[in-house]
Amino acid sequence: xxxxxxRPIADTxxxxxEFEAANERQKRRRGLLLALPAYAYLVLFFAVPxxxxxVYSFATRNRFGGTDLTGWNIDSxxxxxxxxxxxxxxxxxxxxxxxxxxxxxxxxxxxxxxATRRESVxxxxxxxxxxxxxxxxxxxxYAWYVILGTDGPLSRVTxxxxxxxxxxxxxxxxxxxxxxxxxxxFMILPLYxxxxxxxxxxxxxxRDLYASGFQSFRHVLLPLSMPGVVAGSILVFxxxxxxxxxxxxxxxxxxxxxxxxxxxxxxxARNLPFGAALSAVLMVIMLTATIVYFRKGGRTL
Amino acid sequence: MRTGGDTGEDRTxxxxxxxxxxxxxxxxxxxxxxxxxxxxxDGEFFAMLGPSGCGKTTTLxxxxxxxxxxxxxxxxxxxxxxTLPPNKRPVNTVFQNYALFPHMNVLDNVGFGLRMQGxxxxxARRQAAELIELVQLTGMEQRxxxxxxxxxxxxxxxxxxxxxxxxxxxxxxxxxxxxLKLRQEMQTELKSLQRELGVSFVFVxxxxxxxxxxxxxxxxxxDGELLQVGSAEELYExxxxxxxxxxxxxxxxxxxxxxxxxxxxxxxxxxxxxxNPHPAGTKVAxxxxxxxxxxxxxxxxxxxxxxxxLPGVVAAMTYLGHALVYRVNIDWLELEVRTETVxxxxxxxxxxxxxxxxxxxxxxxxxxx
Numbered sequence: 001x002x003x004x005x006x007r008p009i010a011d012t013x014x015x016x017x018e019f020e021a022a023n024e025r026q027k028r029r030r031g032l033l034l035a036l037p038a039y040a041y042l043v044l045f046f047a048v049p050x051x052x053x054x055v056y057s058f059a060t061r062n063r064f065g066g067t068d069l070t071g072w073n074i075d076s077x078x079x080x081x082x083x084x085x086x087x088x089x090x091x092x093x094x095x096x097x098x099x100x101x102x103x104x105x106x107x108x109x110x111x112x113x114x115a116t117r118r119e120s121v122x123x124x125x126x127x128x129x130x131x132x133x134x135x136x137x138x139x140x141x142y143a144w145y146v147i148l149g150t151d152g153p154l155s156r157v158t159x160x161x162x163x164x165x166x167x168x169x170x171x172x173x174x175x176x177x178x179x180x181x182x183x184x185x186f187m188i189l190p191l192y193x194x195x196x197x198x199x200x201x202x203x204x205x206x207r208d209l210y211a212s213g214f215q216s217f218r219h220v221l222l223p224l225s226m227p228g229v230v231a232g233s234i235l236v237f238x239x240x241x242x243x244x245x246x247x248x249x250x251x252x253x254x255x256x257x258x259x260x261x262x263x264x265x266x267x268x269a270r271n272l273p274f275g276a277a278l279s280a281v282l283m284v285i286m287l288t289a290t291i292v293y294f295r296k297g298g299r300t301l
Numbered sequence: 302m303r304t305g306g307d308t309g310e311d312r313t314x315x316x317x318x319x320x321x322x323x324x325x326x327x328x329x330x331x332x333x334x335x336x337x338x339x340x341x342x343d344g345e346f347f348a349m350l351g352p353s354g355c356g357k358t359t360t361l362x363x364x365x366x367x368x369x370x371x372x373x374x375x376x377x378x379x380x381x382x383x384t385l386p387p388n389k390r391p392v393n394t395v396f397q398n399y400a401l402f403p404h405m406n407v408l409d410n411v412g413f414g415l416r417m418q419g420x421x422x423x424x425a426r427r428q429a430a431e432l433i434e435l436v437q438l439t440g441m442e443q444r445x446x447x448x449x450x451x452x453x454x455x456x457x458x459x460x461x462x463x464x465x466x467x468x469x470x471x472x473x474x475x476x477x478x479x480x481l482k483l484r485q486e487m488q489t490e491l492k493s494l495q496r497e498l499g500v501s502f503v504f505v506x507x508x509x510x511x512x513x514x515x516x517x518x519x520x521x522x523x524d525g526e527l528l529q530v531g532s533a534e535e536l537y538e539x540x541x542x543x544x545x546x547x548x549x550x551x552x553x554x555x556x557x558x559x560x561x562x563x564x565x566x567x568x569x570x571x572x573x574x575x576x577n578p579h580p581a582g583t584k585v586a587x588x589x590x591x592x593x594x595x596x597x598x599x600x601x602x603x604x605x606x607x608x609x610x611l612p613g614v615v616a617a618m619t620y621l622g623h624a625l626v627y628r629v630n631i632d633w634l635e636l637e638v639r640t641e642t643v644x645x646x647x648x649x650x651x652x653x654x655x656x657x658x659x660x661x662x663x664x665x666x667x668x669x670x
Contacts, residue, residue: 199400201396201397201398201400202400202402202403204367204387204396204400205394205396205400205401205402206402206413206417207366207367207386207387207388208365208366208367208387208388208392208393208394208396208462209388209393209413209414209417209461209462209465210388210414210417210418210465211388211413211417212388212417215417219413219417220402223404224403224404
């Protein structure tokens with residue numbers, strides 16, 4: 001305000017800082033009212049429950065399976081150092097990484113193929129990629145349960161061919177298979193979107209400048225499609241890490257993953273503080289992975 | 302050793318940088334390039350000119366290896382390159398809109414070709430810096446293409462191609478995206494750069510003025526066919542057909558029929574003298590450049606031009622400062638006539654009855670295709 005009083009305001013239409021400031025305030029507030037329902041929804045059903053989870057992680061479990069919201073402590077977090085927990089954590093992360101890498105390797109060539117087709121073919125292929133979403137996720141997992149089962153179609157085929165029966169169900173391989181199957185479209189779509197945006201002449205230019213097909217991929221296509229790689233990897237890694245349905249149906253008892261373990265803590269063991277602490281850890285891992293990936297992607301953009 | 306051919310193309314095979322023989326390119330049912338023969342000499346500034354869709358860019362892309370010919374033979378310095386991939390050819394391209402790598406800075410863009418060929422990083426950087434200096438972009442090494450102006454991007458594209466010391470440099474409408482003033486500057490620069498390096502430049506453009514001012518020779522293409530190859534002078538003064546006459550510069554095309562080797566009959570029955578090689582009765586067009594026609598009040602034709610004159614009526618006059626442009630009606634056509642203002646005769650007004658005449662050597666008869 002001191003600025004405005006330093007010079008006299010002429011009666012012509014000179015710039016008046018008060019009006020400009022008012023205008024700026026209005027600009028900042030524009031659309032706030034319209035966004036309010038979404039804000040309210042997120043706060044009520046996302047931020048508040050998240051707060052409750054974090055509060056519970058510092059609470060104490062009482063003898064009767066209930067939770068006392070007194071005597072705050074970090075016992076639940078110390079319990080994370082337990083070897084069983086570490087094993088579950090490590091196994092979950094390993095499977096999520098394997099799933100992400102497999103999705104990337106399978107999806108990239110397909111996304112490139114799709115992005116380089118003519119428009120009608122492209123759109124048709126996009127529809128094909130999204131068709132699985134028309135069926136419930138749970139149903140699709142049970143379909144795999146049937147296919148992979150001891151007496152299922154896959155086993156019969158391998159028996160007929162003479163390789164002998166397959167015992168895939170209730171193994172980690174079955175879990176990875178199910179996860180890759182379930183999350184592949186989340187990798188394909190962002191990859192497709194980012195490859196499709198790349199100017200094909202850049203690849204031609206690289207070939208003209210003596211790059212082999214692989215060098216052209218390595219030095220031009222891959223770096224330029226990095227936003228898609230990052231987005232797709234996050235979209236696959238995060239749900240894989242917290243996956244519950246697929247490991248539960250296809251994994252069996254020996255391969256407990258983080259998602260199932262957390263559910264067990266809440267529902268079976270009735271150890272709410274420990275379940276909450278595990279959830280918090282899971283979120284921290286996801287958040288870290290996201291930030292690291294975005295930073296890395298951001299630099300190559 | 303001129304052996305003829307429709308296009309007047311020299312059939313020298315040795316010493317040509319690029320030698321194209323009977324090359325056809327089809328995309329499905331579409332014939333993009335139709336059986337062309339072309340030979341580009343080492344060290345030549347060669348332009349390929351034509352309207353969009355005429356096949357000039359496809360021809361360039363076949364030389365680069367970005368398209369393969371459907372039929373025919375394509376040699377670069379005597380080596381058949383028909384289906385060699387682009388990275389195995391001693392040519393480089395300056396792409397339309399440059400196609401600079403957006404994720405690399407200027408230095409890495411320019412050094413790209415060298416690194417792909419296995420040159421060490423330090424060496425590649427040093428050579429890239431030399432080229433950056435040559436195109437006067439020193440100080441811009443660390444910038445991304447998006448931080449450069451159109452003209453600067455153009456120079457980076459040029460440096461990126463030239464750093465590999467190509468035997469032939471291909472340029473696909475490289476000046477198309479620049480504004481007029483910059484384009485004229487770059488024309489001069491490209492020309493002097495080409496002289497300095499002594500490398501063949503093959504330059505694709507739809508801008509005839511650009512082609513005429515820069516090139517040693519020009520190929521005119523239309524609908525996938527090569528119509529004529531020649532110097533700017535040859536194309537302007539002795540076009541092979543109606544399309545070339547019309548496409549290169551401005552001209553008036555008068556429909557006519559050949560009477561004999563010296564005379565033609567214009568569409569309105571006027572006989573004019575026009576030596577031509579066509580048999581009697583051939584439908585032709587007589588090309589008269591606006592600046593080659595002179596005009597004066599009816600009946601003022603000098604006696605020696607009597608056989609090459611036409612009556613007309615002035616329809617309009619435009620004052621351009623250095624010149625006057627008249628639109629003159631002859632029976633079935635309006636002609637454009639351009640006269641210098643310096644030492645001009647009395648200005649004629651619309652409605653004035655006039656006579657047009659021209660030098661016997663000024664007209665040019667082309668087959669009417």
